[in-house]
Amino acid sequence: MKINSNSNVQIAVVGLGLMGSSIVVSLLVAGHQIIGLAPIPGEKDAATSRIISLLKHADSCGILQRELGYYIQRLHITESYEDIAGCDYVQECVVEDKVIKEQVYHKIASYVRPDAVIASNTSAIPISELQGLVPNPQRFVGVHWAEPAYMTRFLEITCGEKTDLVIAEYVLNLGQSWGKEPTLLKKDIRGFITNRLMYAVYREALTLIEQGDTTLEDADKVFRYDVGSWITLMGIFRYLDFMGRTDYINTYEKLIAKLSNRSDVPAIMEKMVSQNAKGTHNCNGLYSYTEEEAQAWNEAFARFNKDIYELASKYRRLLLTKVV
Amino acid sequence: MKINSNSNVQIAVVGLGLMGSSIVVSLLVAGHQIIGLAPIPGEKDAATSRIISLLKHADSCGILQRELGYYIQRLHITESYEDIAGCDYVQECVVEDKVIKEQVYHKIASYVRPDAVIASNTSAIPISELQGLVPNPQRFVGVHWAEPAYMTRFLEITCGEKTDLVIAEYVLNLGQSWGKEPTLLKKDIRGFITNRLMYAVYREALTLIEQGDTTLEDADKVFRYDVGSWITLMGIFRYLDFMGRTDYINTYEKLIAKLSNRSDVPAIMEKMVSQNAKGTHNCNGLYSYTEEEAQAWNEAFARFNKDIYELASKYRRLLLTKVV
Numbered sequence: 157m158k159i160n161s162n163s164n165v166q167i168a169v170v171g172l173g174l175m176g177s178s179i180v181v182s183l184l185v186a187g188h189q190i191i192g193l194a195p196i197p198g199e200k201d202a203a204t205s206r207i208i209s210l211l212k213h214a215d216s217c218g219i220l221q222r223e224l225g226y227y228i229q230r231l232h233i234t235e236s237y238e239d240i241a242g243c244d245y246v247q248e249c250v251v252e253d254k255v256i257k258e259q260v261y262h263k264i265a266s267y268v269r270p271d272a273v274i275a276s277n278t279s280a281i282p283i284s285e286l287q288g289l290v291p292n293p294q295r296f297v298g299v300h301w302a303e304p305a306y307m308t309r310f311l312e313i314t315c316g317e318k319t320d321l322v323i324a325e326y327v328l329n330l331g332q333s334w335g336k337e338p339t340l341l342k343k344d345i346r347g348f349i350t351n352r353l354m355y356a357v358y359r360e361a362l363t364l365i366e367q368g369d370t371t372l373e374d375a376d377k378v379f380r381y382d383v384g385s386w387i388t389l390m391g392i393f394r395y396l397d398f399m400g401r402t403d404y405i406n407t408y409e410k411l412i413a414k415l416s417n418r419s420d421v422p423a424i425m426e427k428m429v430s431q432n433a434k435g436t437h438n439c440n441g442l443y444s445y446t447e448e449e450a451q452a453w454n455e456a457f458a459r460f461n462k463d464i465y466e467l468a469s470k471y472r473r474l475l476l477t478k479v480v
Numbered sequence: 481m482k483i484n485s486n487s488n489v490q491i492a493v494v495g496l497g498l499m500g501s502s503i504v505v506s507l508l509v510a511g512h513q514i515i516g517l518a519p520i521p522g523e524k525d526a527a528t529s530r531i532i533s534l535l536k537h538a539d540s541c542g543i544l545q546r547e548l549g550y551y552i553q554r555l556h557i558t559e560s561y562e563d564i565a566g567c568d569y570v571q572e573c574v575v576e577d578k579v580i581k582e583q584v585y586h587k588i589a590s591y592v593r594p595d596a597v598i599a600s601n602t603s604a605i606p607i608s609e610l611q612g613l614v615p616n617p618q619r620f621v622g623v624h625w626a627e628p629a630y631m632t633r634f635l636e637i638t639c640g641e642k643t644d645l646v647i648a649e650y651v652l653n654l655g656q657s658w659g660k661e662p663t664l665l666k667k668d669i670r671g672f673i674t675n676r677l678m679y680a681v682y683r684e685a686l687t688l689i690e691q692g693d694t695t696l697e698d699a700d701k702v703f704r705y706d707v708g709s710w711i712t713l714m715g716i717f718r719y720l721d722f723m724g725r726t727d728y729i730n731t732y733e734k735l736i737a738k739l740s741n742r743s744d745v746p747a748i749m750e751k752m753v754s755q756n757a758k759g760t761h762n763c764n765g766l767y768s769y770t771e772e773e774a775q776a777w778n779e780a781f782a783r784f785n786k787d788i789y790e791l792a793s794k795y796r797r798l799l800l801t802k803v804v
Contacts, residue, residue, distance in 0.1 A: 252727075280731065302706050310705035337705055339698035347735045349694050350702045353681050355735045357716060360680035361673075370673050374663035376715025378674045381634035381661055382626050384712030384792070389784040391700025391708075392681060393766045397759025398781060403576075405753040407604065408745055411671045411679045417741035421732055429729040435721025442717045449798075453714075456798050457722060460713040463794070467787050468708070474773075474780050 165330065168193055168240040170260060171250035172203035172233070175277060175303060179247060181210045182305035184227045185219060186334040191240055192233045195250060195260055204233050214306050217462045237263045244269075245330065247299060249277035257281070258289045265291050273323055275299035279351065283316035283344045294320040297327055298341075300348060304458075307465045311336035316344050353392075360415060362422035372424075372442055388468050489654065492517055492564040494584060495574035496527035496557070499601060499627060503571060505534045506629035508551045509543060510658040515564055516557045519574060519584055528557050538630050541786045561587045568593075569654065571623060573601035581605070582613045589615050597647055599623035603675065607640035607668045618644040621651055622665075624672060628782075631789045635660035640668050677716075684739060686746035696748075696766055712792050 168191040169180050180192050192207065194200045208228060215224050232239065240246060246268060250260050257276070264274060274296050276286055287296035298314030311331045315324050324340060331338035341348055347355060361375045386395050396404065427433075428442065435441030436450040445453070492515040493504050504516050516531065518524045532552060539548050556563065564570060570592060574584050581600070588598060598620050600610055611620035622638030635655045639648050648664060655662035665672055671679060685699045710719050720728065751757075752766065759765030760774040769777070 280727070302709070308705055308709055310702070310709070312702065312706075337701050339694070339701045341694055341698070343691075343693045345688065345693050346738045347731065349685075349688065349699060350706045351731065351735060352688065352739070353684055353699070353702070354707070354716075355732060356680045356684040356739050357677050358732070359736060359739065360677055361716060364669065364673065364676065369667045369669050370663070370665055372717050374665070375673060375677070376717055377661050377663045378634070378636065378677070379711050379715045380713070380792070381632055382636075382674045383678070384715075385626070385632055385634070385785055385788050386781065387703050387711060388708030388788065389704070389780065391703045392678075392685060393696050393700050394777075397765035397767055397769075398777060400758035400761035400765070402753050402756055402758060403604070405745055405749055407671065407675065408679060408682070408749060411675060412683060412743050412745070414670045415676070415680050415683065419736050421729055421736070425729055425732060429726050432726055434724035434726060437724035441721035441724070443721055445721075452798055453718075453722060456713065456795055457710065460791075460795060461709055463791050464709050464712065467784075467791060468704070470787070471780055471784060474776055 165245055166243045167191070167245045167247065168243045169247045169249065170195060170240070170264060171248060171277075172199065172206070173249070173251075174206070175301065175305070176247075176249040177203060177206045177210055178303055178305040179249060179277070179301050180207050180231065181214055181227075182301070182334060183247075184211070184231060185214060185221075185306050189230045190232070191243065192231060193237065193240060194233065194235050195263075197235060200233055200235055207231065207233070210304070210306070213304075213458075217307065219306065237267045240264065241267045243272055245273045245275065245327075247275050247277065249301075252278060252280040254281055254285070254289075257286060261286075261290045271295055273297065273327060275327065277301055279348065282346070283314050283319065285316075287316040287318055293318040295323055297324050298344070298348070299327060299331070304461060307461050309335065309337040309465075309468070311338040312341065312348050312350065313338050314341040314344055314348055358425075359418065359422075362424055363416040363418060365424065366422055388464060389471055489569055490567045491515070491569045491571065492567045493571045493573065494519060494564070494588060495572060495601075496523065496530070497573070497575075498530070499625065499629070500571075500573040501527060501530045501534055502627055502629040503573060503601070503625050504531050504555065505538055505551075506625070506658065507571075508535070508555060509538060509545075509630050513554045514556070515567065516555060517561065517564060518557065518559050519587075521559060524557055524559055531555065531557070534628070534630070537628075537782075541631065543630065561591045564588065565591045567596055569597045569599065569651075571599050571601065573625075576602060576604040578605055578609070578613075581610060585610075585614045595619055597621065597651060599651065601625055603672065606670070607638050607643065609640075611640040611642055617642040619647055621648050622668070622672070623651060623655070628785060631785050633659065633661040633789075633792070635662040636665065636672050636674065637662050638665040638668055638672055682749075683742065683746075686748055687740040687742060689748065690746055712788060713795055 167188050169176050170193040172192050172194045180190050183190050194203045246264050270292050283298040287293035290296045297319050300312040302308045302310040328338050328340050364370045433440040436453050439445045439450050491512050493500050494517045496516050496518045507514050518527045570588050594616050607622040611617035614620045621643050624636040626632045626634040652662050688694045757764040760777050763769045763774050
């Protein structure tokens with residue numbers, strides 16, 4: 157694989173919805189010239205204004221090193237796949253539909269070099285399945301971003317069965333140059349890491365709630381005030397080191413036998429889906445919302461994201477301590 | 481039960497180790513006069529200086545409403561159980577040893593009114609077991625604090641089988657008057673809520689790590705940067721509302737079948753225990769530490785706790801939105 161040095165890597169983002177636009181901004185902020193490809197005809201103008209609006213938000217958060225105009229000038233929005241021909245790295249973030257993704261990959265692959273990296277933002281479809289849709293599947297890798305992409309250090313890199321580890325490590329390196337703290341999952345497990353761990357929490361919490369042992373509100377409270385007071389600094393396991401207790405094994409043995417092993421879907425989740433409950437998006441969710449409250453949560457999340465990003469940045473130096 | 485109004489509630493804290501001292505400070509800050517009982521002879525002076533030192537820390541964090549001297553003057557440290565005779569609420573936080581706790585309860589109960597609330601900070605022994613050691617067990621309740629008690633809104637209230645719900649709700653109300661956001665667990669489940677949910681995470685994460693699917697460091701990264709960027713604001717379930725997706729049920733169905741249901745102890749945890757690995761406390765943990773690094777983590781945690789407490793406080797108003 158011939159790859160340019162990080163600063164000269166030619167990058168395209170295909171799919172310019174909310175996530176794709178946010179990724180474009182993150183990559184612009186990281187110093188790249190970006191080709192943004194809007195695959196749906198007529199989407200170009202909306203995508204352009206969305207990206208400029210996000211750039212302005214990034215500016216208001218103080219994360220732009222240069223003037224807004226500099227970044228806008230380094231952005232090329234197009235509807236034509238021909239424009240991505242020279243790219244080294246193509247980030248796909250179209251809808252989670254395998255048929256649509258297949259069409260998109262077919263077009264990408266017919267224009268870029270056979271060894272250009274193709275990365276999918278999917279969080280729903282296994283990388284091993286998707287890479288089967290691409291010629292030279294060894295250059296295909298999962299690169300999963302979090303929202304807002306330019307305000308988080310999260311980046312989840314996942315290998316499919318056929319992904320070349322050299323490619324994955326190249327992307328890991330790229331991700332670091334974008335100011336991320338990328339994780340590398342060498343095996344394409346269902347749900348990657350975050351989802352796997354969070355669904356283990358959903359299963360246990362919803363079971364306790366269904367049994368009447370606790371409530372949705374109280375489960376949220378313990379995560380906000382207990383877990384929330386250290387997780388951003390320490391993650392799961394360093395906190396165990398910090399607590400320094402050697403009685404965990406006793407607690408583990410006692411607790412593990414009590415944990416839910418059920419495989420059915422909890423009723424509360426079925427109910428939400430049958431009601432088409434989209435939470436703050438349609439004021440129907442696990443909690444009740446007025447329009448104003450839903451809006452207040454959306455605004456709060458944007459502010460909180462900025463606040464926690466800045467807070468976490470103050471503690472980055474510490475994270476150089478290595479695992480045993 | 482005859483109970484004074486919140487501001488006049490007479491409170492004693494029995495057991496003045498790190499946790500007990502921190503609880504004393506939290507209750508002083510909340511406006512109470514406090515009797516601190518050091519049950520181990522000769523512990524009184526060390527406890528006094530520890531509490532004053534924590535009060536100074538609270539002062540440096542800007543959470544004292546009055547001068548330091550005011551709080552010190554409202555604190556009475558004693559080794560004599562006679563001094564707690566007039567108390568309405570006794571918070572026990574001695575070591576997690578049932579035999580020692582039984583001796584302590586016996587002494588407490590022989591001095592306080594038969595209907596005085598006795599609360600245990602235990603996180604290891606079931607409340608239903610402990611309350612059997614106390615005359616009039618209906619006034620016994622679990623009140624579990626987090627560290628540092630004066631810098632978190634976390635408070636976990638747990639009923640044993642015999643706890644009078646009126647007592648639990650009285651304590652819930654008291655907890656709110658202390659500036660906490662208490663949770664109420666009406667049934668004494670193993671591990672309460674936080675531990676139950678976190679052990680579900682440990683099981684899943686350690687299984688993925690043992691299988692070589694991910695690493696300790698990467699599991700920590702996803703929690704720091706992904707989960708960590710919203711959990712303090714939203715908790716587990718409000719974030720689902722915010723994401724507003726109705727495809728969770730599909731993901732749930734696919735993922736749930738993959739989650740670990742094992743009941744054995746992961747090897748990594750056995751190894752830590754056999755090595756007496758106390759993490760930052762003896763520079764032997766899941767991560768490696770020099771003395772300086774361990775110290776840096778301890779200092780960082782104290783600073784982070786203050787930072788995240790202040791950050792979370794900015795968003796408290798929003799949390800009035802009610803559950804459906």
